[in-house]
Amino acid sequence: MWIKESRILPSILLLILIIGCQNPKPKEQDLMRIKSANKENTKKVILLMADSLMAQAIDQGIREHELPAFKFLINHGQYYKDLVSSFPTMSVTIDSSLLTGKYPDVHRVPGLTWYSAGDKKKINYGTGPMELLRHGINPVLTDALIHLNGSHLNRNLPTIYEDLARQGLKSGSINGLIYRGASDHKLSIPGWIQGPTSLPKEIQVKGPDFLSLGSLTNPFEGIKNLPDGITNRLGINNNFAIEAVKYLIQANKLPDFLFVYLPDLDRELHKKGPTELNGVKKLDQQLQSLLQTFGSPEKALKDAIIIIAGDSGMTQILPAEQNPIIDLSSMFGDARILRPGEAVSKETEIILAVNETMAYVYPLKAERSLRDVANLIKNDPRIDFIAWKEKDWINVIQGSTAKQLKFKANGNLTDAYKQSWTVKQDSEILDLRVNAAAHSLDYDQYPDVLRRLSGSLDSHPGKFLVVTAKPGYELADRSSPTHKGGGGHGSIRKMESLVPLIICGTDQKPEYLRIVDLKAYLLNLLTTGKH
The missing domain is CATH 3.40.720.10 (Alkaline Phosphatase, subunit A)
Known part of the structure; x- marks a missing residue:
């Protein structure tokens, strides 16, 4: 039986099938309290x-x-x-x-899976059956049913x-x-x-x-x-x-x-x-x-x-014979990568949080810079781009070409959403249409990319990179769900x-x-x- 990977609650179905028990019905009734005090002729x-x-x-x-x-x-x-x-x-x-x-820099829910530096644990709301079993039933269900709405989603928003x-x-x-x-x-x-x-x-x-x-x-x-x-x-x-x-x-x-x-x-x-x-x-x-x-x-x-x-x-996603799965864990040599279900320790060097066609990559050792990690990933021709933040600037490297771009909020370029930016180096990496004379920029292949990318890179504390795959390809860790010949999203x-x-x-x-x-x-x- 195929189980949907990109949503949380179907993962609980896996538990039912494994244990083979029925779910008792909750007693809660709240139909009585939804009658609106608004005018009856007001449209719902x-x-x-x-x-x-x-x-x-x-x-x-x-x-x-x-x-x-x-x-x-x-x-x-x-x-x-x-x-x-x-x-x-x-x-x-x-x-x-x-x-x-x-965006997630304010609401604080970075993805279906991510790493919490404060809690020193990888968060997974239920990416798929294999990761559910390997990551652990208890942490997945606790994060999905208690922490997601209770504490991960910004309480002040x-x-x-x-x-x-x-x-x-x-x-x-x-x-x-x-x-x-x-x-x-x-x-x-x-x-x-x-x-x-x-x-x-x-x-x-x-x-x-x-x-x-x-x-x-x-x-x-x-x-x-x-x-x-x-x-x-x-x-x-x-x-x-x-x-x-x-x-x-x-x-x-x-x-x-x-x-x-x-x-x-x-x-x-x-x-x-x-x-x-x-x-x-x-x-x-x-x-x-x-x-x-x-x-x-x-x-x-x-x-x-x-x-x-x-x-x-x-x-x-391309069929299996065209090698569509990018195994991120293979790119770091003998570095100690956190395994599903394993606790973060002093020996842990890399944490991968794969969200289908995008991923967060967390290098935990101070001597390994974000640029060093990006250089390990960029040579795979199936990688679209790698991005990370340094101070106020966001750096972007294009996969296989090593072309670079950097940008930050505020500046003399204004987009269609009245957001202003400063952009340096090769704007073609993110397909930006810059009109210096008009002080404007437009998006095409990557809609609202500057705001959305900066939103993800500010979505949670820590030192990490964002990696995306080119169309037709999908990122993976050891037990990530994959969709060879099917469809994928995330990027x-x-x-x-x-x-x-x-x-x-x-x-x-x-x-x-x-x-x-x-x-x-x-x-x-x-x-x-x-x-």
Whole structure:
């Protein structure tokens, strides 16, 4: 059975299959508290985040007359093909940027896996089944279920759920991994998981008014039968999420803002590659069902603002015979590289945190400079670039050519987002279009690269490099999940960074087409009432 690597909760499914026990149902019910004090005729906002949804697939499906729901929504709304994701293009980081309105230098969730210098341990929220077993069940589940929302996500930075609560508006999350809010909830952990871990029977968490997280907290239990068992990935699936939304519509219990995570497409594309259309067709059928729940698609857009977005794109990974996997651990000779599950010690020299097509590399020995490490990596022709920070400057070396660039915030060049920069040396490395006379720069192959790259390099304390792979290739450590012949993401190129955004039920437009700017846009829709 193939298990999705780029999301957290499906890793728990592996434990169920190993131990073979059933998950007892949580008792929490919070449907009663989501009735809005807002005016009844005020439009609700539903944001559907479809993991790895790409505009190319939507366009092809519409040309082939296979996507009637998408076609209707596009014809009756706004359709953008170039919404810029966060970086790395991994779901926990992207969702954190969406819900806080900040890049990882502020929200502090650097990736699906990273190294905490303060705790002297590698953080892994569940990259794949092999790493789950080797890294250790207890640390993975503890970081994913307790620390991610509880302490890793910047406590001083409000999420959209917390902002809405302060304004007296109701919000909800269905299967979102980043969910911190103002209301108390409980995640129910069955005894057979508590045995091999230090997890308690119940985990107290903060979330929006309404929180549904698969089998861990299912407020529909006893009210509506949803697919949340072992064979349905514990409820982390499209059918669960769509049926849950449909119930809220039918029961007239939609909160003012509802975030809905739809994971199924990502699994198919990781396995079959980004040109696979079957997953988009299934998603279209689910969207059609949701629209009809309002009475008709037309009535849906009168009653609600419906927003559909992808979180990241995907690159086609070359087949196995074309050597697509870049083994980072082989580049450091006999250096002592931290093994999965091993504790960091005085002997540890290198730590690798691989996020599919990007990676963080941490040299722990003072005598080994970041440039020295970059020089070891740059000669592999499959490497796109290596970047690191020295004082205020960010240095970038292009793989195989050794061309160099350096940049820092503030300067006489201004980009389309009104961010100013100083750029020196070879700007072609990051495909920057510099117009010195106009004091401007534009992005192409690497959208918003200066801000997103600096955001990742300031996302957590320590000395480290960012490494990205060229299209078609994927980075790996000893037990990293790989996708030979399938699809991968993580890096900063536009194929993995540009995602579709469909907005229906309002003429209001976002100021900028970046995921990091959607929070301000959503708050404006919800608090001003201007549709």
